[in-house]
Amino acid sequence: MILSGLSPLLRIPLLSGLSREALLRMDPEIAHGATIAALRLGLAPEQEGADPPELRTTLCGLDLRNPVGMAAGFDKNAEVPKPLAKMGFGMVEVGTVTPRPQQGNPRPRLFRIAAAEGVVNRMGFNNEGHEAAFARLKGARVGAILGVNIGANKDSEDFVADYVKGVTRFAEVADYLTVNISSPNTPGLRNLQADEALTRLLAAVLKARSRASVRVPILLKLAPDLDEKALDGVARVVLATDLDGLVMSNTTLSRDAVAGMENATETGGLSGRPLFNLSTMRLAQLRQRVGTLPIVGVGGIHSPESAVAKFEAGANAIQLYSALVFGGLDLLDRLKRGLAAAVRSRGLHSVAGLTGATTAEWASGRASL
Numbered sequence: 001m002i003l004s005g006l007s008p009l010l011r012i013p014l015l016s017g018l019s020r021e022a023l024l025r026m027d028p029e030i031a032h033g034a035t036i037a038a039l040r041l042g043l044a045p046e047q048e049g050a051d052p053p054e055l056r057t058t059l060c061g062l063d064l065r066n067p068v069g070m071a072a073g074f075d076k077n078a079e080v081p082k083p084l085a086k087m088g089f090g091m092v093e094v095g096t097v098t099p100r101p102q103q104g105n106p107r108p109r110l111f112r113i114a115a116a117e118g119v120v121n122r123m124g125f126n127n128e129g130h131e132a133a134f135a136r137l138k139g140a141r142v143g144a145i146l147g148v149n150i151g152a153n154k155d156s157e158d159f160v161a162d163y164v165k166g167v168t169r170f171a172e173v174a175d176y177l178t179v180n181i182s183s184p185n186t187p188g189l190r191n192l193q194a195d196e197a198l199t200r201l202l203a204a205v206l207k208a209r210s211r212a213s214v215r216v217p218i219l220l221k222l223a224p225d226l227d228e229k230a231l232d233g234v235a236r237v238v239l240a241t242d243l244d245g246l247v248m249s250n251t252t253l254s255r256d257a258v259a260g261m262e263n264a265t266e267t268g269g270l271s272g273r274p275l276f277n278l279s280t281m282r283l284a285q286l287r288q289r290v291g292t293l294p295i296v297g298v299g300g301i302h303s304p305e306s307a308v309a310k311f312e313a314g315a316n317a318i319q320l321y322s323a324l325v326f327g328g329l330d331l332l333d334r335l336k337r338g339l340a341a342a343v344r345s346r347g348l349h350s351v352a353g354l355t356g357a358t359t360a361e362w363a364s365g366r367a368s369l
Helices: 020-024 028-040 081-087 130-137 159-170 189-193 195-211 228-239 273-290 304-313 322-327 331-345 359-364
Strands: 057-059 062-064 068-070 091-097 110-113 118-121 145-150 176-180 218-222 245-248 269-272 295-298 317-320
Touching (some): 028 081, 028 110, 062 145, 081 091, 091 130, 118 273, 130 145, 145 159, 159 176, 159 195, 189 195, 195 218, 195 228, 228 273, 269 273, 273 295, 273 304, 273 322, 273 359, 304 317, 304 359, 322 331
Parallel strands (some): 068 091, 068 317, 091 145, 145 176, 218 245, 245 295, 295 317
Antiparallel strands (some): 057 062, 110 118, 118 269
């Protein structure tokens, strides 16, 4: 996180109000660091009034005031979960955090594809490590459901052992944990999605959970680049365990949706609007394979229509991050109002009623936005 040298920037009136235009004129990583610093100073807008009752739902036994969350990657070091909750997110997922502090990959490592409202990152799990995040979260009253996204150090000799350490460290302070094995920026990490490796990983982390003082729900975050055969394997392994849920998806290595655009050839994972159709298709395909197991839909949500579509494809809750870069902070309110309107227009009582309405169409590739 870039926090050094930001105080002069924060005196700029536009930035102090988190102006989208001001942030887009900055280097992407500087803008991100400035946003985190502004949130720490209490400069974020707070939600006015309560969420519509139609947005109340449950996820893995957790009560959400609304089903829209901040995805991992924004607050890597658990610095601002409370301000994000005050803004109106129903859940906030911090991280990814690794056992030891990690600088991540060399800069530049974050790139906007403005023409498509996309982002490419090769951050490499840059974070301050378990102990720094734990110190911030211990005893904290966030005001929303708190998730901690756990990862492995790049130079670790045993990735699985790193995830076990994450469960052991954060089980007592998190409402849920997400095991992130789908970042494309740590060499070899995605190999943990294969059958035998995934079986060993889940056995280890669930055993660690059983030894914790509380039974914290554990979710598994997957890549959108898994094909249907790979999804078959993931579903087979997952359904043989007591894993609580899944997150679909992380970023993609594909560049089909942004071919020829500025920064499209940069190495790393693509997120934002160009990811929506692929991640939503994979979400629906996963839903077909895992029955009623909870799934958090992530990837490319950029409008109320896309939020509704993610639910109808099979999501029980959603998360976003990249869209805020281009859509501004008021996007959160627009998404929630759009979801509530969709519930009412369909004669439903809760946002949960939207889940799975068009799973077959999205899974087959017949649906798109």
